[in-house]
Amino acid sequence: MPQELAKAYDPTSIEERWARYWIEERLFDVPTPTPGTSADIKKFVQLLPPPNVTGRLHMGHMLNQTEMDILARWHRMKGERSLWVPGTDHAGIATQMMVERQLAAENTTRQQLGREAFEQRVWQWKQEYGGAITGQMRRLGASVDWSREYFTMDENLSTAVKEAFVRLYEQGLIYRGSYIVNWCPQQQTAVSDLEVVHEEQAGKIYHIRYDLADGTGSITIATTRPETMLGDVAVAVNPNDERYQAMIGRMLVLPLVGREIPVVADDWANPEFGTGAVKVTPAHDPNDFEIGKRHNLPNLNIMDETAHILLAGSPYNGLDRYDAREKIVADLEALGNLVAIKDHNNSIGRCDRCKAIVEPRLSMQWFIKIQPLADKAIAAVEEGHIKFTPEMYAKTYFEWMRNIHDWCISRQLWWGHRIPAWHCRHCHEITVSRETPAACKACGATDLVQETDVLDTWFSSGLLPFTIFGWPKHDAQLEAFYPTELLVTGFDILFFWVARMVMLGTHFMLDVPMPDGSQRTLKDSVPFKEVYIHGLVRDADRQKMSKTKGNVINPIEIIERFGTDAVRYTLASQASPGTDIAFNEQRTEGYRAFANKIWNAARFLFMNIEKAKEAGYNIRLGENLPVTVLPAGTPLETRWIFARLSAVSAEVETALNNYRFDEASAAVYQFFWGEFCDWYLELVKLRLNFDQPGNAETAITLASLVGVFEAALRLLSPFMPFITEEVWHALYDNEPYAKSIALARYPQPSDFPAEKDAEENMVLLQELIVAIRGLRKDASVPEKEFAPVRIFTDIKTQAILDANREMLSRLARVDGVEFLEGSLSGANVRSTAKFDVAVVYERQVDVAAETERLTKEIAKLTKGLEAAAKQLGNEAFVAKAPAAVVDGLKKQQAETQLLYDKAKTALDALTK
Incomplete structure (x- = not known):
């Protein structure tokens, strides 16, 4: 028999307990199946977008994890092998920044510590602070397999990263060379284009006169960064610009420096921008770098790693770039070469992590030749092996992939996967190896030093869909779980992570044989079959959340006030493809009330089960479903509620298959509150008569009530896992077959008899009851007073209404029904296509x-x-x-x- 539930629903008293229970009982662990047996059970595998080890839960995480958890629980309850793999990313830049801040507070630096001691310090930080976000996930009850939790710097994953790098190098797809990169002077590392946030900022454009070396004239150039002129090696003009055609090939004197530089003709120079003449500084601008390659110009790097001028003997040597700008502009003006300064809006790039303004800088880096990988990744989507929802993101994906540049994978950090390359001090050749080499592969010298750079964090995370399952080993878990079924993520990492997983997965896994030994196809090499891109969580006014605006919502604070289930339902109720969510606490308060409604319904059920037990009724819990045939004499409302269960189960199935979390949650909400609580529970009170032991109608009704409620709990469970688990255990009182509702069968449409006539007849009665209630209100009939009604309808409808007079009496306060032969009209009449109804009550008509x-x-x-x-x-x-x-x-x-x-x-x- 059920346990007693507390009078009031209090989420704080149950959530942490069940979150611990799920982990301690290892309910969501998925053992690797024995080879050859994995095909008998359908799998559903998801990989959590790994949050940074430095992170804390925000509303974007909460939305992502709510959607993933709903899907994981739903598929698990459908009997599938549902595996959700959690983990965290080592987040090279962000983590190093956190630890360096600690060191600064201690008046020391990583350089003073040395690399080995610094790495130990980062590991210490990770052990102490790095589990905050996964701790929050545990508290929120995410149904992940914690036995498979990974960290991207784990030994096995680090070995896989090294193997991937070496293979790409051996295949000629990794090279080292000088190229313009986005340089963060604060972190002193290269950052990718995707890690740069651009913002419009009011600035200046400077017009500077460069005199011809022979003294016969001059050219005025326009630039937004005058400090870089110290590294100029040419001035470029458009070959079709008639103003400058006579100057092409002539020499100019670089102001303040005195070095002579040529005038070159290049299509990049835009006659419409500025003066039409542009200075060429190949070491400090990506476009200038390409001009320099086309014209065989030298590269002159004039800044150090901290964006200070590095020119021995120059009056600007050692100045910060912006201090140098002020001095250079002042000196140009004093020299008479500053023609004009005009207002100009600049697009400024900032490091996404530390917000420092990045500096384009020529640097020696490691790159991946991306095109061969991109070609396979494009084909995987074109051929339908990967589906995007919403579909518009496939177009965005193609546009980026078809214009992709070689990927700079090196970072000048100490925290991360150190590049497995060794430099020979003797001949300067590079040896790339899986293990530390004893000697140089080129000259045999033993004086080797390992590359100091580490790999871009996204390189290691791009390998995760197969490295978490043991690659480069080809064992049972790789066979059983790769490829994954679905990736749920936000648009912001579509290029950071999603595209790179597709490129690396289709490259490396294409060489891994299938379990039967056959050649793997492109279809089988993709890291996932579907990508669902969810929207943003905005504030109640649909404004993007930001610390600057002060409108950031902390999900933990909201959860402490309303409970996890209510917050999850708030997010799910608005989550649909391509739609952002306006988070409003009033909605959350409403779903907290919904949870309370469920709680009270459970208390009503438990009370009646106890009464039935006392009256000698045999209540069989756990044997109520599936209900395929109802006994003769089953009342209309019971046949209706089972038909609705079937219909709602189908609606939820369709909605979740299409990632319409909003439609699925709305269907469950309407069924549980609107149909089960507001209608069915009121109607079953008519049938429950415990004063007559052995009453057949009471027995049928009680068994049906238990079955419907239990099914409704299971229907709700993926959306509200905590309250449904609490009520489930109270209902079954820890019976062995009821270990967790999360392991129970999810309701299917075929589990219930779907009588169309019962649905139609009940809809008719509901319409009539609602109409009578409206008439009573209009006529000011006192709430507890009964009143007769007159109805005009056809013979068939009359029979239905006549058979359910008791229902009308209870729910519409009707104490007599008179069927008329003629239609009704007048002020106190409500009409539908099926009936006219009037409440007989004396009142003054307005x-x-x-x-x-x-x-x-x-x-x-x-x-x-x-x-x-x-x-x-x-x-x-x-x-x-x-x-x-x-x-x-x-x-x-x-x-x-x-x-x-x-x-x-x-x-x-x-x-x-």
């Missing part, structure tokens, strides 16, 4: 109010008739539309005409 109501109703019905006439009068439409559609429109037109006639008659009666 003629003006009723006239206004009927006038509005007639206007509404008139529009409906006009629309129907227009549509049915369209011969082309009628000819092409399916017959069922045309018949439906005609039926709707006839019903609307009937309601119009009744309303018109009622209005005429009032105005006579």
